[in-house]
Structure formats: C-alpha cells, structure tokens
Amino acid sequence: MMTKRRTFHRSSPAERRSDLIAATQECIVQGGVGAATIRKVAEIADVTPGLVRHYFPDKKALLCATYQATMCAMTEQITLALNGCERGAAAKLRIFIEASLRPPVMQQRNHQLWASFRSLINADPTISAMHREAYLDYRNECQRLIRDLYVELSIAQPEKRIEGYAIAVNAVLDGLWLEGCLNEQLFARGELAELGVATVQAILGLETL
Amino acid sequence: MMTKRRTFHRSSPAERRSDLIAATQECIVQGGVGAATIRKVAEIADVTPGLVRHYFPDKKALLCATYQATMCAMTEQITLALNGCERGAAAKLRIFIEASLRPPVMQQRNHQLWASFRSLINADPTISAMHREAYLDYRNECQRLIRDLYVELSIAQPEKRIEGYAIAVNAVLDGLWLEGCLNEQLFARGELAELGVATVQAILGLETL
DNA sequence: TTACCGGTTATACAGACGGACAATAACATC
DNA sequence: GATGTTATTGTCCGTCTGTATAACCGGTAA
Structure with missing residues (x-):
C-alpha cells in the first residue's frame, strides 16, 4: 500500500496566502459558506489540508481574511x-x-x-x-x-x-x-x-x- | 443508566410544521445557514431529531419551506x-x-x-x-x-x-x-x-x- | 376490551468535519 | 558540505452531521 507522495512545491508566502483566499472564495461562490471546508479549500488550491492551518490559525481566521480581501x-x-x-x-x-x-x-x-x-x-x-x-x-x-x-x-x-x-x-x-x-x-x-x-x-x- | 423518556406530546400537523420552520428560522438568524442543523432545529422546537424527518423528507426540503415561509x-x-x-x-x-x-x-x-x-x-x-x-x-x-x-x-x-x-x-x-x-x-x-x-x-x- | 395505526421517541451508523501532529523535503546559513 | 529552519505532506482523533430504523405511545374503531 505505497501511495506516491504528492510532488513538493514551494511558493512565496504571499502567493500561497492569496491562493488559499482565492480558493476559499471559489468554494463560497459555488456553495455558500458551508461549502468552504478546509479540505475543499485545500483541494482547490492544490495543497494538503494541513497547509491551510500553517497559514491560518483556524477556519475563522481564513474566513475573515477572505472577507477582507x-x-x-x-x-x-x-x-x-x-x-x-x-x-x-x-x-x-x-x-x-x-x-x-x-x-x-x-x-x-x-x-x-x-x-x-x-x-x-x-x-x-x-x-x-x-x-x-x-x-x-x-x-x-x-x-x-x-x-x-x-x-x-x-x-x-x-x-x-x-x-x-x-x-x-x-x-x-x-x-x-x-x-x-x-x-x-x-x-x-x-x-x-x-x-x-x-x-x-x-x-x-x-x-x- | 436509565434516562427518563421525553414526554409524549402530539400536535396538529400544521402546527408542527410551522414550529419546525420557526425553529429553523431561529437557527439561521443566530448563526447563518450552517447553524441550522437538524439536531439544533429539533432542540429549539422541543422535539427529537427523528421527527423533523417525519415532516420534511430531507434537510433541503426544510430549508426551502423555511425560505418560502x-x-x-x-x-x-x-x-x-x-x-x-x-x-x-x-x-x-x-x-x-x-x-x-x-x-x-x-x-x-x-x-x-x-x-x-x-x-x-x-x-x-x-x-x-x-x-x-x-x-x-x-x-x-x-x-x-x-x-x-x-x-x-x-x-x-x-x-x-x-x-x-x-x-x-x-x-x-x-x-x-x-x-x-x-x-x-x-x-x-x-x-x-x-x-x-x-x-x-x-x-x-x-x-x- | 382489544387490535391497530400513525405520530413520536430513541438509537445506530457511515461519512465528513476541524484541528493536531509527526515525518519529510527544500531552502538558508555558515 | 554540514546543519538548522521553514514550508509542506500525510495521518490521526474526537466530534458532529444527515439519514435510517427500531421501539414506544396514545387515540380510534371494531
């Protein structure tokens, strides 16, 4: 049961942040706030869920940053x-x-x-x-x-x-x-x-x- | 571990329906659509979760009825x-x-x-x-x-x-x-x-x- | 009285969720 | 080239969700 590890790609912090916010917007546009789950955001941003938490302490912070943006x-x-x-x-x-x-x-x-x-x-x-x-x-x-x-x-x-x-x-x-x-x-x-x-x-x- | 069974109370279908809709509204007012869970609606309407499904086939139907109302x-x-x-x-x-x-x-x-x-x-x-x-x-x-x-x-x-x-x-x-x-x-x-x-x-x- | 039936309760279940964490890969510094 | 640092990955856990289903109750009619 060896699944290939996702290719490692590093972006600038500002870019990653903006990508995650854009992904959150996309989720909300498609299905309302309820559709903006950490997993879905990560999937759209082409990133693992853990990374979202590395940039935003919790979901609320992600939503607030998205609103601000x-x-x-x-x-x-x-x-x-x-x-x-x-x-x-x-x-x-x-x-x-x-x-x-x-x-x-x-x-x-x-x-x-x-x-x-x-x-x-x-x-x-x-x-x-x-x-x-x-x-x-x-x-x-x-x-x-x-x-x-x-x-x-x-x-x-x-x-x-x-x-x-x-x-x-x-x-x-x-x-x-x-x-x-x-x-x-x-x-x-x-x-x-x-x-x-x-x-x-x-x-x-x-x-x- | 004997928890007392909830008192049995029967209402008219129209009244129950309207109570459930009102409870859904209350949830949404307090915390947005995401807060309107079947369990929370049932709690506010002072009813068990199963009963909600007896009046509305699924959550979507409950939300639509609430919007209409x-x-x-x-x-x-x-x-x-x-x-x-x-x-x-x-x-x-x-x-x-x-x-x-x-x-x-x-x-x-x-x-x-x-x-x-x-x-x-x-x-x-x-x-x-x-x-x-x-x-x-x-x-x-x-x-x-x-x-x-x-x-x-x-x-x-x-x-x-x-x-x-x-x-x-x-x-x-x-x-x-x-x-x-x-x-x-x-x-x-x-x-x-x-x-x-x-x-x-x-x-x-x-x-x- | 008794048997039934639909409204109501309680519980079970599979899946998804948010959050936590250790392991790993690329980069920075010396 | 060695070492420390940070970004990123993969995985786990407890909780909550919607839905399904079994048990229970009270009125109704025979």
Whole structure:
C-alpha cells in the first residue's frame, strides 16, 4: 500500500496566502459558506489540508481574511477609477456611480461573496465589525462626493440634508448593484450605470452629471 | 443508566410544521445557514431529531419551506397594508413604500434570513428559482403602482420609462431596507420611510405622494 | 376490551468535519 | 558540505452531521 507522495512545491508566502483566499472564495461562490471546508479549500488550491492551518490559525481566521480581501478588491476598483480622473466633482461622482454599477464591481461572484459573509453578521462579531467599517467607508465616500459637488456648484446645503442624500444615493447604488449582480444577462452592459446616474441626478435635483 | 423518556406530546400537523420552520428560522438568524442543523432545529422546537424527518423528507426540503415561509410573511405584511387602503394610486404607492421600510418588514431578523438564503442561490436551483420569483413579484407590483399613479395623474409615460422607474424605485427600497435592517437603532422610527417617500418622489419627478 | 395505526421517541451508523501532529523535503546559513 | 529552519505532506482523533430504523405511545374503531 505505497501511495506516491504528492510532488513538493514551494511558493512565496504571499502567493500561497492569496491562493488559499482565492480558493476559499471559489468554494463560497459555488456553495455558500458551508461549502468552504478546509479540505475543499485545500483541494482547490492544490495543497494538503494541513497547509491551510500553517497559514491560518483556524477556519475563522481564513474566513475573515477572505472577507477582507473580497471587500478590499471591490473598493480598490472604485478608488482606481476615481484616481484616474482629475476633473471636477460632477465627473468624480459620475465615475463613482459608474464604477459601482459595472463589472468588475457589479458581478454575480461579488454578490455571492457579499451575501455569504453578510449572513454571518449575527454569528461572528469580527465579521460584523468588518462589515460595519466597509459600509461606513462607502457611505462617507458617497457623502464627500456629494458635498464637493454642491460646493463646486456654489449651492448651499445643510450638512443634514447632504447626509440624507448620501443615505438615499447609497441605497440606490446598493439596490441597483444587487439587481445587476443577480441578473447579469438581463441588463445590457452599462444600462444600470446610466440608470444609476439618472436616478442620482433626480435625487440631488441636478442635471449636471 | 436509565434516562427518563421525553414526554409524549402530539400536535396538529400544521402546527408542527410551522414550529419546525420557526425553529429553523431561529437557527439561521443566530448563526447563518450552517447553524441550522437538524439536531439544533429539533432542540429549539422541543422535539427529537427523528421527527423533523417525519415532516420534511430531507434537510433541503426544510430549508426551502423555511425560505418560502420567510418571503411569504414579508409580502403578506405589505399586501395587508395595501388592502387596508382604498384610496387613490398615490396613497397606495406611499403605503407600499412605508410598509416596506418599517417593522415588521424592515427588521434585522428578516435581513439575516434574506441574506442567508441569498447565499445559497448558486448552490441550489430551487432556492434560485424561488428567489427570482419573489424578486419579480415585488418589482412588478412596484411597476404596477407607478403605472397606476401616472394614469391617475393623466401623465402619459412610455412603458419603457415606467419600467426604468420601477427598477430604480425597487433599488431604492431594497437599499434603504438593507441599511435600515442593519442599523435598526441608528435611524429614528419612520425616518427611512420618509426618506424613501421623498426619494421616490424625486425619481418620479412628482410631489404628490 | 382489544387490535391497530400513525405520530413520536430513541438509537445506530457511515461519512465528513476541524484541528493536531509527526515525518519529510527544500531552502538558508555558515 | 554540514546543519538548522521553514514550508509542506500525510495521518490521526474526537466530534458532529444527515439519514435510517427500531421501539414506544396514545387515540380510534371494531
């Protein structure tokens, strides 16, 4: 009963870590959090189960790292788009909306991951804290862009109203993102982004995006 | 080693079924889908594990029934509010918005259940189909209310534009519902409902809600 | 009373799970 | 080239899971 030993391959720690996280994402996408078992993750990453524990002290740590990586990847895409534009506040807000409502941010895969982790909010305080932080970051970015826009247009608005706008705009983007992710083939490419821009214009009472 | 046998109690089938579904919901709320094990469900329903299988052929059936019950309970609350009002289209739309953005529909518990089942969409085609149906029902209801409103106001609108409005309004309600469920204590009671009405007014270009 | 039947309980079982650990292979340092 | 270090492998264990099945109980009808 001599089974051949698996070929030994060594990768850089950063690469291995990222591979394991990617494998975890793949599991979750395919079958929810419950499908992300240590064994399955190891199999997808083409590695033995023991190695997973060498990089992450326990399963919870692996899941948290995966959540973090997932959210970072999305916000990174948006800041990337935002940094590529040095024009005014209106253009920035438009780009923020469009980046949020197009691939690679608006993608069924991302939604699947997002919903899966969100389902753990009551179960794990760490996940809960990470979620809250990501949510507030996004909403504050939203609010900042809206404030800058009114300043640029020399329209005075009380901060309280701007906050209300931010909540509403955030809600629209969340909602359209959800719809778009779930029906990737139902909407033409860019359709939801356009609808998002038009809707935000209506909410802000502007026609200048 | 004589452990006392559990007291024998017989309930009506409908009641037992509903108890088991409620217990499943409780598990999911506390710890996500993974926490809803047959044994835990049975414990919460104060019943032995074997009985669960007597009412549901397997775990998947139990989860699907729970999903169905969860969504039905929410839409039922909304139709209930809608039926209690025999006034015009504007009032109906307002009530639809407010019912969606107040307890008992807007409730952390509901959100937890919603996210949990949504995380299974890729894993189970039955869940996927049920979700799609619920989503389209809600959006169509939305679209119908908007169409009726414009008819009432004698404003001609191409159906294509009404569809766009419905998508946007649906997105706002989804988004605000998400925000509200997750921060039940952050918003004053009715604050999001008001914000929702104002935002929908802005989207539809009306001030008559 | 008695015999039956379906709801209910208790227990058994095979498989998968997370975590722990020793053995092994590649690399780093001297 | 020898030696220590770290990444990686293979294997084990106790626990928990979903499911199957046997034993039990209480009402119902003959």
